[in-house]
Amino acid sequence: MKLIIASDIHGSAYWCGRLMELIEQENPDKVVLLGDLLYHGPRNDLPRDYAPKKVIPMLSGLADRIIAVRGNCEAEVDQMVLPFPCMADFALLADGSQNLYLTHGHKWNPDNLPPLTQGTAFLYGHTHVKLDENRGGIRCLNPGSVSIPKDGSHSCLVYENGAFRFHVWEE
Numbered sequence: 001m002k003l004i005i006a007s008d009i010h011g012s013a014y015w016c017g018r019l020m021e022l023i024e025q026e027n028p029d030k031v032v033l034l035g036d037l038l039y040h041g042p043r044n045d046l047p048r049d050y051a052p053k054k055v056i057p058m059l060s061g062l063a064d065r066i067i068a069v070r071g072n073c074e075a076e077v078d079q080m081v082l083p084f085p086c087m088a089d090f091a092l093l094a095d096g097s098q099n100l101y102l103t104h105g106h107k108w109n110p111d112n113l114p115p116l117t118q119g120t121a122f123l124y125g126h127t128h129v130k131l132d133e134n135r136g137g138i139r140c141l142n143p144g145s146v147s148i149p150k151d152g153s154h155s156c157l158v159y160e161n162g163a164f165r166f167h168v169w170e171e
Contacts (some may be wrong), residue, residue: 002026005143006156007034007104007125010041010073012147014049015154016058019146023062026158031062032093034125035071035088035104036144038078047147056081067091071104071125073077090114098162110140120168121164123157130155130166 004023007017007115023031037059038052059066060083062138068086079087090103101108101116108114112131113122128145130153141164144155154169 001030001159002028002161003030003032003159004028004156005032005034005123005159006146007143008036008071008128008145009033009048009055010036010044010145010147011038011050011052011055012047012052013058015047015147015169016055018154019156020058022156022167028158029065030093031066032100032102032123033050033059033066033068033086034123035069035086036073036101036125037068037071037082039073039075040148041073044148058083067093067102069102069104072106080100095159095162096104100159105142110135113138113140132164132166151162 006019040046040101063084064082069091070087093100099120101120103124105124111125116138121139123141128148128150130144130151131142133140143157156167158165158167
């Protein structure tokens with residue numbers, strides 16, 4: 001199974017376009033979106049080319065391949081304009097022996113993990129900072145932010161054949 005795992009697009013048409021280019025290049029089976037898709041939120045500056053109405057059709061074109069969870073910036077109106085479910089607090093995905101727990105990170109995070117079995121990969125966004133570390137037998141991964149990184153680099157994760165790798169975009 002091949003996945004692109006991204007978080008925190010925050011309505012940036014420019015960075016969503018860059019994500020779409022990567023998706024076309026990598027041709028994943030599924031695209032995992034860890035929340036904060038359309039709205040920038042009151043604590044963030046506007047991202048480059050903030051245009052949620054342009055992001056909607058980009059993401060909608062992948063509706064059959066998207067697995068999305070709700071971020072702290074999602075609202076009911078987001079679900080009204082997106083043709084894929086995006087309001088669940090978490091999702092579970094199994095790839096053979098690897099279990100993936102998907103959430104945004106504002107409720108569950110590495111400092112407040114849900115009850116998970118050893119060996120589960122816990123994937124979350126929210127902090128806008130890339131992370132890959134083990135917490136008591138749980139691998140915690142944060143793809144960083146597609147559009148508003150707090151660690152200086154726009155990024156996402158690629159998962160293929162049980163292995164994770166970061167993809168970092170150049171500006």
